[in-house]
Amino acid sequence: MKKKKVKKKIETSDYIKAVKKADRELQLEQFVGWQRITKVHKSKKLYDRKREKKHFSEE
Numbered sequence: 536m537k538k539k540k541v542k543k544k545i546e547t548s549d550y551i552k553a554v555k556k557a558d559r560e561l562q563l564e565q566f567v568g569w570q571r572i573t574k575v576h577k578s579k580k581l582y583d584r585k586r587e588k589k590h591f592s593e594e
Contacts, residue, residue: 562570577583 559572
């Protein structure tokens, strides 16, 4: 008897993993060293002591 070939279906989770991995590899090729992927964007409207001190010393 011949064995039937089983076709594997690509699930969305597998697709997302593959895209993320490829994107990360591309990013590492473009930039030297490691880059943060979980960096949080700071709002300019929020109070920041360091930023205020920096502007104070310039004046």
